[in-house]
Amino acid sequence: MKKLFLFCLLLLILQFAKAQDVFKHGRVIVSPNGHYLQYEDGQPFFWLGDTAWELFHRLKIEEIDTYLKNRQQKGFNVIQAVALAEFDGLTKPNQYGDVPLIGNDPLKPNEKYFELVDTVVKMAERRGLYIGLLPTWGDKVTLAWGAGPVVFNKDNAYKYGYWIASRYKNSPNVLWILGGDRPAKQDTNDWRPIWTAMANGVLDATDHKAFITYHPSGGPYSTSQYIHTEPWLDMNMIQSGHGGGHDVATWDLIGRDYKLLPHKPVIDAEPNYEDHPVNPWPKWDPATGYYDAYDVRKQLYRSVFAGAAGVTYGHHSVWQFYNRREEVINHAKMYWTEAVDRPGASQSGYLVKLMRSRPLLQRVPDDGLILSGQGKKGEHACAFSDSLGRYVMVYLPIGKKIAVDTRAIKNAKIVASWFDPKTGNVKTAQLITRQDKMEFTPPTTGLGNDWVLVLDDPKYNYQEPAKRPYVYQ
Missing domain, CATH: 3.20.20.80 (Glycosidases)
Structure with a gap:
């Protein structure tokens, strides 16, 4: 004892x-x-x-x-x-x-x-x-x-x-x-x-x-x-x-x-x-x-x-x-x-x-990254990019298909994943060929299904958020 x-x-x-x-x-x-x-x-x-x-x-x-x-x-x-x-x-x-x-x-x-x-x-x-x-x-x-x-x-x-x-x-x-x-x-x-x-x-x-x-x-x-x-x-x-x-x-x-x-x-x-x-x-x-x-x-x-x-x-x-x-x-x-x-x-x-899980200090808010599916009031989506072209994030308060301008990322490939704000988990991460305009649909759709679309330059190999500690070491 x-x-x-x-x-x-x-x-x-x-x-x-x-x-x-x-x-x-x-x-x-x-x-x-x-x-x-x-x-x-x-x-x-x-x-x-x-x-x-x-x-x-x-x-x-x-x-x-x-x-x-x-x-x-x-x-x-x-x-x-x-x-x-x-x-x-x-x-x-x-x-x-x-x-x-x-x-x-x-x-x-x-x-x-x-x-x-x-x-x-x-x-x-x-x-x-x-x-x-x-x-x-x-x-x-x-x-x-x-x-x-x-x-x-x-x-x-x-x-x-x-x-x-x-x-x-x-x-x-x-x-x-x-x-x-x-x-x-x-x-x-x-x-x-x-x-x-x-x-x-x-x-x-x-x-x-x-x-x-x-x-x-x-x-x-x-x-x-x-x-x-x-x-x-x-x-x-x-x-x-x-x-x-x-x-x-x-x-x-x-x-x-x-x-x-x-x-x-x-x-x-x-x-x-x-x-x-x-x-x-x-x-x-x-x-x-x-x-x-x-x-x-x-x-x-x-x-x-x-x-x-x-x-x-x-x-x-x-x-x-x-x-x-x-x-x-x-x-x-x-x-x-x-x-x-x-x-x-x-x-x-x-x-x-x-x-x-990503660099914080070079964020640039830009809802113009959302080419379609923006929404109003309760459906209003928000987006930002990294000024150095390392990643883009889009928050969808209601799950639905959106089109995104991906030109902030210069790599010919991107890693696209969906972060679930309810659980903190990442779903369906994929390495795909980047096009200037791309459409994405979250794993679930409709009211109550909010998601974050995360687009990364693969060369930075970012960790999944769930693996990050809360405080700096």
């Missing part, structure tokens, strides 16, 4: 050591072409986030460990969580009886509360996970909706940003996300000076080495509308959200930001959550049902294939960590402990393996 224990302990130590290897590549920075993310040593970084907004507020340490282990195993690498949480985050204590601020004063942080945040940041680091840390939810800057109260102004926003960034400046796994589901500007209301002050505090505390982005409110909004040119903003975010039905054109929103100058990466940081009611505002009609894994896959893949530097998955029960201690929010239908294993979460990890 003792030998078995020691063997299991050794395996655990090796697992953590392998996960931590990710940080040997240096900080996460913007790639030279401005569109994607990489480590300082040039290795690509593909952002696969999970929305864990209430992580510090609603869970105990043991529960947090269970959650982080689950997300590590499924291939996530960024956990998006909020220091000053949304739901009564200033007045309702965490599971250990601590509130984050003394007297709701951002200049009087509660040490006991932030000791929990410290612990979680370290736990995530041991598992090779980044914390996409929101210093505050947006209702503490502008109420608009939510519990608030508004506690920030330009002066204390800078000081709080400096304080919290100083606390984590030596943590290699902290990425900063400002905003918290609020616009930076709306009509005549302009909160940009407050957010800029907080960003400057973060930058000054980290010797200007922090990676900072901003989580906007849902709908057609993007950080690019009001803060794209801010020097502190490293990456744009959109929130295609949960209120527009099954097929919000996230590919158009990503494509808009992809083209902007100066070039900055962009991701959809909150697409439709798995098991979230479909368009529940102002009043939900249960007949419209819930978003399922298929709905989730369509938005994840189409945003990435449109040029995003990654994407964030979310589950409606997980972001709120619904459990028997909490009141249900917006018709969540299961506890988070069950929700972490819903199919969309695992299938998000398959996307990581697909993208990491």
